[in-house]
Amino acid sequence: MDKQLRLKEKIKEQYGKIAIDGNSNSYCVPSSDCRGTSSESLFSPFESSKAVGYDIDKLKLIPENSVLGVGYGNPTQFASINEGNIVVDLGSGAGIDVFLAANLVKERGKVIGIDMTEDMLKKARENAKKHGYRNVEFRQGDIEQEIPVEDNYVDLVISNCVINLTTNKENTFREIYRILKPEGKGRMVISDLVTSKEIDADFVSMENWCSCIDGALTKENYIDSIKKAGFANIEILDEKLYMELEEDKEGKGIRQITSISIKAVKE
């Protein structure tokens, strides 16, 4: 099996386990991060989500099991979601941002969550059914291969801490571009992690990639991938230092990992 496939399998295994356990601490909270925590301290998913910008009162209005504490930003906060919008959430996990968006688009709108991990989809669909959400749908797909949504269909694409996990960011942004409505009517608002220095391929660890660290691009390369996909009006909406860690196994230098929220428009 080649490295890319092994990585995908590992991502599915780890996020599948999080879906079943409902506990993200072992995978997604690094040993020393900007919330001043250590991996030993157990964070509830609600506390983790509050720390990255979610409003607890809004979280109380969505299925509790959809909040896993695995995001590093809050795209819905910046997305100006309107009633009637068609929204797609990439790497939707157990559905946190899908349900937050669904409460805003109401019955006239629709929110489609996409994830490649079977157990995440199962959990998200159970959440939707149990809580009677009729304006949401969860589809299986690998977002860097093909997003299972038709061309020029979507008002808004959101995503929280997922694109860094893909091995070909440019393809992912091209797929997002394809499904958005043209002529300035379609936009994306993405929260993700970027790095001050991309790690040398020899030092990439599967575990760190799955924890959203080693697959991160520099902010410049991230923006460049968005531009190459055809997007215009690229705007950084939020930027926070998330953690610092040693650059490589020999401890040379420091890598800064930053959480960003970014908006771009399909012209």
Ligand SMILES: C[S@@+](CC[C@H](N)C(=O)[O-])C[C@H]1O[C@@H](n2cnc3c(N)ncnc32)[C@H](O)[C@@H]1O
């Ligand atoms: C860090 S979690 C974030 C989940 C959710 N956005 C949240 O904030 O709770 C990453 C999610 O992306 C999914 N994922 C990773 N790579 C993917 C890909 N290439 N295509 C589709 N889903 C992917 C994983 O299965 C996992 O559910």
